[in-house]
Amino acid sequence: MPIEREWEPLIVAFCCNWCSYAGADLAGTSRLNYPANVKIIRVPCSCRVNPLFILRAFQRGADGVIMAGCHPGDCHYTSGNYYARRRMTLLFSMLDYMGIESGRTRVEWISAAEGGKFAAVMNEFAGAIHELGENRRLGDIRCKNYQK
Amino acid sequence: MQKLSEMMRARAAELLAQGAVGRVLGWRSGGLGYDPSPAFFHSAEQLPELVYNGFCAANLSKYLIKAGENDGRTLVFLKPCDTYGLNQLLSEHRIDRDKTYLLGVGCGGMLDMEKARGKGIKGVGSLEEAGGAVVFQTLYGEKSCPRSDLLLEKCIACKGGEHMAYDELLGAEETAANTGFDRFAGVNELEDMPAGERFDFWRGQLSKCIRCNACRNVCPACSCNQCVFDNARSGVSAKANADSFEENLFHIIRAYHVAGRCTDCGECSRVCPQGIPLHLLNRKLIKDINAFYGPYQAGADPDSLPPLTDYTKEDVEPGVVTTRGGATGC
């Protein structure tokens, strides 16, 4: 039952199980609203997020990808998010260098206690992606019929 | 270089005779003067075919992975820049140092036949490197060209004439001094473009890719037994580019997989049949790593920890990509 409505961005959020996913749960229990087109994928730790996952999301038609993990120093696995931070910094810089709008990718550190921050970040990010419009530069025409 | 070739043949013969090495890894002359191929020599009888000239750009260190399956040591000739790749392979346990005998050879910079063709030099019958020039005997007459005009990009951006590892040096004096060329100039240029133009540039370049995998297979850092792109079970395998995305994916992931491990040997760009400036991807990562995590030269020290397997609590946040502003991109 597809609904007729104006274009809305598709956003994939990779959340680490211990902090950010719990933060998302807290946002829920606190009934804090954020756009429905933010879809969360649960990973044990931000260091589990392979650049391939992010590129795959863009291939399949995601307009923005955000990765959320424990604050540096608070990683459940002590150092996972430090590795993730380097990985994402270099990946994002690379995508930017290849002309992919840098606003489409983001990393946020959100603790289990920061339900408010989670909702705020998602609202803000969704807004920013809406501004940027459809991801055409890194999409795969086989997967998505882009609006003319 | 003629002289150096002779020294190399002589030394190789000695070491083979002494039984110090079981085989020699070098370059075998081809019929066209500019087409030597990497080759193993097992006996003194084969050595006359061993050459060393301006067209021996191929880095031999990766062949040591397979050579290691044989017993005994392998004598390998390495140009200064080749030793970085060797060290990287050593640090990743792909090569057994004890089974190699590193003979560092001097290098005056390697030459690019495409550049010669670009200068209208065709129908080459034979060629000779005389001093600072290369003299071609062609069907359309004798053509001469200064060496410096024919240097490969990787040699213009030479890391310097120092061998990072060797058991013995030959003709190091032949080595040309570093040109002092800014290897990041090309990266800066791109970074200064608006995102849209950067995108168009890379689309234009990458759309030429024919997925021949030459860049990957020649790369000393790409030494996987099986590449994810060849592995049906990886979920991302792909043979030919059925969509522009796949061109991007392949080259982004490849550059990413060698990030912090790429020694900037420039082989990827040298071998690309379509002339895609792939080194501009790797150099971007090298530039970022230097800027974000401090200067790092992969392959300079086999015991150093690659930046992506290391961290500090004070590392920059990924947001730097958006906040650093136009000068460095966005």
Place this chain on the structure above:
Amino acid sequence: MLKLSVSRIPELLAAIGGARALFLPARSGGQVNFTRWDTGVEYCGEALNTVKSAKDFFFPQSENLLTFQTQGKSISITPGGVPEEPFVIFGARPCDVRAMDILDMVFLSDPQDSFYKARRESGVVVAMACNAPEETCFCGSFGIDAADPPGDVAAWIVGDTLYWDAKTEKGEALTGELSALFSQADGGDLAALKTHKEEIASILERLPLSDLRPQSVGGSLLELFSSEKWGELSQACLGCGACTFVCPTCQCYDIQDFNTGHGVQRFRCWDSCMYSDFTMMAHGNPRTSRLERFRQRFMHKLVYFPENNGGQYSCVGCGRCVSKCPVSLNITKVIKAFGVKENVR
């Protein structure tokens, strides 16, 4: 025999390209490749060879065969459309044109490849003689005359004149459309053309590979197959597909599925016998070593293919592999290695 001033080639191209798709060698980003004509696209005649051959237009690197969707237990199939768009290839070299005959032997023999067939029928080839063959050329070794191109139309550029000679019905038809542009060549022209051909011939004789003889690859199939030489020849091979993908006669492909999320696209794409996953089967790969893969490529071109196709070698001596192999391995080195010595310079 028709002629046209070289200065009017842009008009000619506009006339052809205006009516249908036109592909011609053009320079972009340092490389010369067949490019779809559009205003501003200039014919690059001085380049001997394009990086990729004209093979693409009949046998593209990847093409969609069909798409299917599954809904619960049901499945619906949408066949990929057979390409019918008419097109012209201008400026293909004699070697590339001969390569098409070789591809025909594969794709037009039963069972016919409908996609290839359709493209072959709707494509017209204007072949251009080689004014300045290079040291990488050895088309002569395969009985190709660079001075006398095959194709639907044969063309020469002599000085500032383009000569045009339709050789097939398709060629005639095309020529008919363009007749307004051409004038008849006179006796003087024919003489000039003749001397031009002789010049080319004399260059061809002096090419370093001119007396390379594939026939000199001696010995029985078994002897060749089990020769010690393969080990030495293949040891430097990187196992990349550069040679295969620039080769005008390589015709191997793989068929793969791609799940788009709303359906599965079944497409075929070029494959290379140099790749470790070439002809991968349930049990694994029939050729697990670099040596076997390397041997396969050259045994196929020089032994198997001729055995199955009346002596036709699966190589046209275009020399692309000679100039493009990252480590300077190529078929000429193989032929020399196996060749009877006196045939080899």
Place this chain on the structure above:
Amino acid sequence: MQRIGVFVCWCGSNIAATVDVAAVVEAVRGEPGVVCAADYQYMCSEGGQSAIRKAIEEYGLSGFVVCSCSPRMHEATFRKTAAKAGLNPYMVEIANIREQCSWIHKDRQYATEKAIILTRAAVAKLNLNTPLVAGESDVIKRALVIGGGIAGIQTALDIADAGYEVDIVEKSPTIGGKMAMLDKTFPTLDCAACILTPKMVDAASHDNIKLYTYSEVDEVSGFVGNFTVKIKQKARSVNKDLCTGCGVCAEKCPSKKARSEFDQGLRNRGAIYIPFAQAIPNVPVIDRDACIHFKTGKCGLCAKVCGAGAVDFGQRDEIVTRQYGAIVVATGFRPIALDRLGEYQYAQCADVVTSLEFERLCNAAGPTKGKLVRPSNHEHPKTIVFVQCVGSRDTSGCGKEYCSKICCMYTAKHAMLVREKYPDTQVYVLYIDVRTPGKNFDEFYRRAVEEYGVHYIKGMVGKVAEKNGRLSVQASDLIANTQMTLEADMVVLAAAIEPDPTARSIGTMLTASMDTNDFFTEAHPKLRPVESPTAGVFLSGVCQGPKDIPETVAQAGAAASKVIGLLSKEKLVGNACVAGSGETLCNGCSACENVCPYGAIEYVIREVSDHGKRELRRVAQVNEAICQGCGACTVACPSGAMDLKGFTNLQILAEVDAICR
């Protein structure tokens, strides 16, 4: 191909009010692998669970998806449900359509759409699930405590009382640590020895406790539940079993040049000595560097006078190897060296002493028999200046940046004790801040000021100098904002404390992470304060950060209870979602090894069969007992050889595809 059931929970109205659960059920029926789908009011209820079990039976499900609240809430519940019905518990996936859908979206249509997509993702993932079994390993029911101070003793006693064996390894000849050196303890002013020595005796006499004094940990291998530790017992040169502890040898020893460690060098001791009267074990040790016999081969008097014939010059260091299920670090602290803080003239003036030295000077068992005198001339000091934060909260780089925490209180204690015993003595305390959080702490400090008339001056010491036999202390009064000079007979420095220097090497042996100050880091600063991130390693006392005695004892008990919890298990059930490496893909590059936070990956040379070709290769091997399943290695691995069970690359890609389609 899986046979998947999808069960959509209403959660009463929590979900059903905003998500059209029936629509979700219908939408996912056609998904690959789905053979049944249903909704129910409360899936987690017994009714809901039995409905699932029935469906498993009826449709022969290989796994199921529950669309409900957060997996953090009920994943465990539904895994049990699966197990009860004979399914592998890891063949369950949760689609979080409450916290991450119905509770945050108002629009029913949007919420329903999203719920469908989240469910599809869960189904897509489940299609690739494989049964997982958490590895099990035995637990060796013995604990090792490294360090025999109050922290180590208390931890050992608590563990031993619970019925488990404990070994204490103490590097010095006796247990007791720093507390044994103290005179009185704040805020109660009861004597340290009176409360510590009984515990020392208990430890020594406890059937479950084995003491390794004058011993060091030499090597640690293994993992949680199964450590192997090599302990080096240094040669005492005295046979423990024969010695009666009469102490004659120590009295008779002609060499009296060595300075007593226990008395902070304020007194000399013999080359053969017992650190202090209540030392445990009460067995002397020969300081071979000081012993005439070991230096010249002569003397040997101690051997002659020993009736028991216990002196054994030939004794050698011994290595004992022991197995442990858990290890507690209680390596304690020491005052920092003051040589980099020249302004205090500590090295130059005998009457400038550290607080720990001051403890000994006040201690009845100390070098002065408890009579407080100036070390220089043994006269009774008329004026004493206490200086706080000596090297603490120091950003100059000469000291430590952190607060040593205990100094404010013990300085107040010292000041009070002096005024108590010698009312004629003037006592000044120079401080930056007085920090007295803790039960009855501030009251204690106020008593020092109000009842005992101790002069507290908020000031920093500029310089201490010796002037005709006395000390002049230049300081700035930060409140009066004036410079001032105090004439004093004695200056007592509250030196910062730092982790014992042996901590670093022990941390390395245990692969237990430490902070920049060499304090051990805890698994979680708030929620797991007595556990090291390294499984099976626990933290007790100051080795984790500055603490006073009550805190140390409390933490010691906490660490003990964690150890008891571990040792009480028959088997350790590991984490099922662990990394694993495909050996044919592994290049042996060590990237995974470099990023593993737990040292769970090791490389082995193994014969690998690749396409029927057998060859020896260097390949990664994950120790599933240690792996915590973070996945850092999976991304570091370029060839994709390393993957994480339960969160495989293909599973996550499938989720991405499902969400983005």
